[in-house]
Amino acid sequence: MKIGVVGGGQLGRMLGLAGIPLGFQFRFFEPSSDCPAAALGEIIRAPYDDPDGLERFARDLSCATYEFENVPAETAHWLDERLSLAPSPKALAVAQDRIVEKAAFRDLGIPVQATASITSAADIVTAVRAVALPAVLKTRRLGYDGKGQRVLRASSAVACNADAVALVQSAWDELGRVPCILESFVTFTAEVSQIAVRSRRRAHAADIAFYPLTQNEHRSGILFKSSSPAPCDPTGELAAQAQAYVARLMESLDYVGVIAVEFFVTTGGLIANEMAPRVHNSGHWTIDGSVTSQFENHLRAVAGLSLGSTASRGASVMINLVGRAPIVARLLEVPHAHVHLYGKGARAGRKLGHVTLIAPMAQDLVDPAAQIELLAAWNLPSH
Numbered sequence: 056m057k058i059g060v061v062g063g064g065q066l067g068r069m070l071g072l073a074g075i076p077l078g079f080q081f082r083f084f085e086p087s088s089d090c091p092a093a094a095l096g097e098i099i100r101a102p103y104d105d106p107d108g109l110e111r112f113a114r115d116l117s118c119a120t121y122e123f124e125n126v127p128a129e130t131a132h133w134l135d136e137r138l139s140l141a142p143s144p145k146a147l148a149v150a151q152d153r154i155v156e157k158a159a160f161r162d163l164g165i166p167v168q169a170t171a172s173i174t175s176a177a178d179i180v181t182a183v184r185a186v187a188l189p190a191v192l193k194t195r196r197l198g199y200d201g202k203g204q205r206v207l208r209a210s211s212a213v214a215c216n217a218d219a220v221a222l223v224q225s226a227w228d229e230l231g232r233v234p235c236i237l238e239s240f241v242t243f244t245a246e247v248s249q250i251a252v253r254s255r256r257r258a259h260a261a262d263i264a265f266y267p268l269t270q271n272e273h274r275s276g277i278l279f280k281s282s283s284p285a286p287c288d289p290t291g292e293l294a295a296q297a298q299a300y301v302a303r304l305m306e307s308l309d310y311v312g313v314i315a316v317e318f319f320v321t322t323g324g325l326i327a328n329e330m331a332p333r334v335h336n337s338g339h340w341t342i343d344g345s346v347t348s349q350f351e352n353h354l355r356a357v358a359g360l361s362l363g364s365t366a367s368r369g370a371s372v373m374i375n376l377v378g379r380a381p382i383v384a385r386l387l388e389v390p391h392a393h394v395h396l397y398g399k400g401a402r403a404g405r406k407l408g409h410v411t412l413i414a415p416m417a418q419d420l421v422d423p424a425a426q427i428e429l430l431a432a433w434n435l436p437s438h
């Protein structure tokens with residue numbers, strides 16, 4: 056079976072790496088030359104909304120998926136009418152707009168922080184009244200890895216509401232006056248993500264499967280490190296809550312494929328941050344650390360096959376390699392290290408690969424993780 060993947064980045068590459076042993080072939084739809092997925096299948100090189108490119112991509116495919124959430128809505132609908140696209144255009148639409156996403160969470164009783172929409176300068180006063188500082192202003196669409204966001208702190212300089220309005224106004228100007236969401240800044244004790252998969256075979260008992268909750272640490276808005284099992288959830292109480300929320304979300308969207316939902320852990324419980332309708336960076340550890348990786352399970356779900364076990368092979372820690380070409384030989388000197396490179400050129404702030412450490416016990420990974428953190432030596436843009 057040939058599977059179409061919109062996008063040819065590292066997630067496409069890892070889908071290909073997981074699917075080839077199962078006999079799948081791949082066709083990627085990707086505008087840029089020299090993409091990470093190029094070695095794994097056929098590439099249709101065209102802009103994402105190019106009708107001729109879409110025709111060539113969809114020809115003789117029975118199913119397709121995508122590896123990033125900024126697929127144009129018209130492209131998703133066009134594909135959905137011709138073949139089986141999973142996750143659905145509806146799931147994609149929810150994830151593409153932070154206002155719609157937060158509303159979907161709220162409607163399902165999944166806790167979110169206070170939010171307000173800003174589409175014109177006139178909305179700012181009402182938004183500041185609804186969401187006090189400190190807050191985060193984010194573009195509704197197209198943000199990733201902390202891009203398109205401004206954190207607005209309630210310093211002593213922000214003495215009154217008028218100062219807060221001026222602060223939001225200047226942040227909104229900086230973001231280009233595009234439609235934005237203003238969110239309360241959440242004082243969290245940890246960040247976690249729940250990765251789950253739902254298959255097309257609704258009659259099948261193992262309809263939804265959950266990976267263990269993952270704890271995530273970000274630097275400059277970019278995922279730095281993921282640990283599973285999550286050290287912040289020794290009793291499994293948070294996992295049970297996260298899984299109940301994600302099950303509700305998947306059922307409501309009649310979801311097919313892997314989903315990732317990010318949560319803030321607060322003293323009052325979980326607060327949902329965002330969802331990704333795709334395989335997710337915080338699930339990369341599952342390649343080495345799970346019986347069936349998130350990539351393989353996504354393909355199984357999209358192709359209508361049985362899901363594989365999401366049980367762990369031990370404790371895992373994943374560390375991203377960002378901005379600076381890693382010295383692989385050094386990384387491989389570290390015990391328990393598995394290196395994954397994406398075949399991308401080094402550029403500040405760019406995800407170039409990751410290292411997963413896996414061992415029977417979490418305590419075996421403390422020293423190796425510290426060594427990998429040093430070797431990773433991130434290079435971020437200077438601003």
Ligand SMILES: Nc1ncnc2c1ncn2[C@@H]1O[C@H](COP(=O)(O)OP(=O)(O)O)[C@@H](O)[C@H]1O
Nearest residue numbers: 191198199200201202238239240241273276329
């Ligand atoms: N409202 C918030 N309060 C506190 N921290 C936040 C908030 N929103 C985002 N962050 C921080 O920024 C990171 C990236 O933001 P996120 O909304 O997940 O956007 P992205 O799409 O870039 O991943 C989060 O993982 C968290 O560390």
Ligand SMILES: [Mg+2]
Nearest residue numbers: 200317328329
């Ligand atoms: Mg995020």
